[in-house]
Amino acid sequence: MTSKAPTVIIPTGFGINCEAETAEAFRRAGGNVQPLHLNDLVQQPGLLARAQILALAGGFSFGDHLGAGRVLANRLRARLAEPLSRFVADGGLVIGICNGFQTMVRLGLLPGGLSSNKLLAKPSASLVDNAHGRFYDGWVTLMVDPNSPCVYTRGMERLEVPVRHGEGRLIVAEQAEQHVVNKHLIPLRYADPETGKATQRFPQNPNGSFQAAAGLCDTTGRLLGLMPHPEAFLYRENHPLWRRSGETDEGAGLRIFINAVEVARRG
């Protein structure tokens, strides 16, 4: 175990817009954070090799034109495929939140595992328009699958976080469904806050995802994509009922980032 703070790269620009809170989350978790314009990363791809965590932050990259994450994924494939593949193959951690998740799915990174070359794999899942057809901003309750290999959700049972998206309904290609379910690649599910059971009911489940999935990981557990925004719950006062509930001083969303930094630190 090394005590050195892991380096976190957060690409910015082109309508990515959650970089500030994602950076703050990793900073609080103990990461050495480098927000970096995507074009600067393309110019200096070597930076990726020296990082341990790549965070694809939320936002509306390229306006979600042509479908959420599609244009960003296309650019990453065209200009950063090689260094990105190597980063993943070398055990780098990648977390994609909201638009970042959509981008990872389009890159074939998630759920992954059907092809040896993850990055150039054909996508086997997709995130499409919410079942009710609208953008929705609200808080949801997530239940963690304790059997999931996901390293980000270790030690967690339940999490309350906001969702804010219009295209978050996970569809998994038929040939990948078994793989996703059997390998527990759905680490987080939308749940009824009363019963703690996964639900398809709006608005507890804002989009009607496959298996009520709020996120998806790969078999190594080091790649995670999720629609909800843990980086928007860094302060007690972010919670809608903060004046009534006994939340701790920190926002509970921070835990995901602390786990990531811990895992990266151990190598």
Next chain:
Amino acid sequence: MIHRFEIALKDTLDDPRGDATQHQARNFLALGLEKVRTRHVIKFDADLDDAALVALRAALTDPVVEVSALGQLPLPDCDWVITVGFRPGVTDNVGRTAAVFLCDLLKRTPSSWATPPHAFTETLYLIWGAADEAEVRRLASELLANPLIQHIEVQSSADYRAAHVDLSVPRPGDQRRPEAPEIVLPHEDAALLALSRERTLALTLPEMKAIQAQLEQPEVRAQRERVGLPAGPTDLELEVLAQTWSEHCKHKIFNATIHYRDEDGGERTIRSLFHTAITSSTKRLAKKLDWLVSVFHDNAGIVAANKDWNLVFKVETHNSPSALDPYGGSITGIVGVNRDPLGTGIGAELLTNTWGYCFGSPFYQGDIPEGLHHPRRIRDGVHRGVIDGGNQSGIPYSRGFEVFDDRFIGKPLVFCGTVGVLPKTIKGRPTEDKEVRPGDVVVMVGGRIGKDGIHGATFSSEALQKESPSQAVQIGDPITQRMMAEFLIEARDAGLYRTITDNGAGGLSSSVGEMAERAGGAELELEQAPLKYAGLMPWEIIVSEAQERMTLAVPQEDLEALLDLATRREVEATAIGRFTNDGFFRLRYAGQVVGELPLSFLHGGCPLMELDARWEPPQLTVDDEVNARLASTNTSSFLLDMIASLELCSKELTCRQYDHEVKGLSVVKPLTGMRGDVPADATVMRVRHGENWGVVLADAIAPRLSDIDPGLMTRWVFDLAVRRIVAAGGTLGRIAGLDNFCWPDPVQSASTPDGEQKLAGLVRSCDALAEMVEALEVPLISGKDSMKNDSLRGGVKISIPPTLLISTMGWMDDVSQAMDLTPCPGDELIMIGETCGALGGSSALALLHERDGQGWMAPAPRTSGASSRATCKVVETILATGLAHACHAPHAGGLALAALTLSLAANTGVEIDLDALPAADGLGWRRKLFAESSGRFLLSIETEAVDQVVALAAQAGVPAARIGMMTSEQYVVLRAESECVAQVAVSALKERYEEPFRDL
């Protein structure tokens, strides 16, 4: 060569967009359709080989959920096909991104092609089950597309199959030779006015004559001859003057000399309402408050929130464009107001947005004048536009409201606001600095110039008429702007420019014309300006309001570094001229002077207006009649009708489409309460990560009160906007205000026979505003007026009621002290402040009006700035003790709505004893319940704290009493004269609260 791709969701998957279309067709147009499916079409105009086309199709298609074809996909057994595309020159954001996508995919730059690739998008709607073509056409033009900006093709499925694959694209532009011909000004008045009208100049006769007189001066003639300009103005010069002198930019009514006479014959003359009412009160306050950094002379007001940070706030309206194209107009409204803080000082970062709309009822059943859209369609488009604009920009929405009154059918009001944050200094330089030096380079940054938005400034200075120009509509592009904004902040922090302003109304003419005043002159080389397409005349280049553009003054030595950074960020930046100090605004095209205007004439030559105002108070109904009518209602069902009124019912589903949490700084969200379905009095957010200070935002609006007296309306609105900040934990002395006046045309004329009365209302409003500003010590830091909110379409004149939006911004050191609306069962309810019985303009009378079909005009509540101040001070003291669980500022609906709101917020019952309410002597309980008296707060506190809170109020001489409690029962119970006078189940309340907008 055109390559057409068609992409569709697989048949096995639901198509939410198609389903929504089917649903809306039924609800909005009463069209029963069996099914609707949608498809996307992208047409690339590019030289591509077969391999590239194969790769492109694969990249454009999600294999999990989509199918696609190069050419056409097979058509299923539908009955009709509607194709919707853009008209030439209309912004196609997705098309622009598709061209970027193509370049990325092929790893090429646009310039590596002989002709850079372009892409155009269309949407196909496949319809099952419509009866005939007329129905389908109606669906297309009333729901799916706006013929003003979009091209619609309706085909039966047989015709669609039989036709060739459609490879047409809306390629704009032409090969006209750019020139700036002389416009000979005729000598007859009628001909001068006709010229102004034909060119949409919106210049009045005295203004046209002032231009004529200027050009006839011998030294002007000589100077023009020297530079090769004709004697008459060039078309460009006339357009620049019209834009600079437009009501929109020059605020001529607010600067006019007004002769005012009140109902008693008292007369006075006001020289500029702007100076006497708006700025003077704030200037007096500036001597007491040490945080006013820059007010009234930049794009937005600047205040110092603490020793390190300034806050910037601006609210704008975008009414006329939203009337013509609700989506494009409103997205331009929000993205446009973002550029105000971005162009304030040396450029502020954007923190949060606000929205607020006044519409006709979306359920309006009457006829809509030709050329206007149904209010339901306007509402739908405006929401979508502002949602997309803010959400895609990554700026959270803090506040929003909707007001409904059928007088807004002629022109909706679309308010959008933005708060920005500025470090107090950057590299030792104060950030409010606005210096421009002669020799600095004029650099235009961001989007390119097209014909979009030409005449926006002059057009919005007129009533909506049938022939209002379609180019006045733009479609904002949040992504281009976001990229530009990030680039600008990076360049600002690196010190690569001296100052900045935005290109909004009037385009370059306005931005460079204004900056030129600071330097002493400017000259532009218009052929350098980057264009979206060829064929723009020089005058079109200078007045185009094409969006997402800012203008910089850049020191010559920084130019190269600035342009280099722009290239690396894929943001277009172009040097187009230079600031000078010779006193002229000079425009050249390819070396030839096409316009030269002395700055003194451009900015000081517009003749002042002189107007008459005469106030006649309206006839009011006798109190007894109102009492009798109220007494005849069943209070319990009246309460339920009230909560189900359009104005007061839940808008949760709409509000939740606005992202209010991006940035992760939210503290009190727009929706509060245990279920998150009640609007917060004010919203609170952190400003910087890791710091605990925050900004508090509120607003208030009440157009109905203007029917009685715009002066009383103004006092009421101002008090409420301030009280809301206090209710959330803000404090007087740290609150700034913004005024947005939206008035019907107040200039007496043949088409406005009641102009003097409307202008008198404006005078009364301004007087009241100045008094409230001083009484509450809430200075105005920025404002805007929109004075022509009338429609003459279809031969019907519809004027809005005089409307004033007051937006307030406070700041607090520690957001953990903020208040929201989560009262606990068992809490005691304390009313602070006195209830007076005036019901004029109240929600209760509006409801009776709706039931009876006749107006109930009664005296309106009078607001005392002094007592409002005293009440606010007491509440600040109480909240600082931490004794309150919740604090609410009663508003429309009075105590009745306040009680219902607390019940909804707590999701439990409330009991109120109206006998205990501190009120004027002899007031009946119904008046106590429904009066909308200002200066009141309703607190929810623990039982043990009651005595202490009441004592604190008594010490300050402010009326206060315990009037009830939050219960664990599931009923709202009202008692008066020792009896239960109303009882409503919480479940029924919730049901009716959510009912009106459930299906919209």
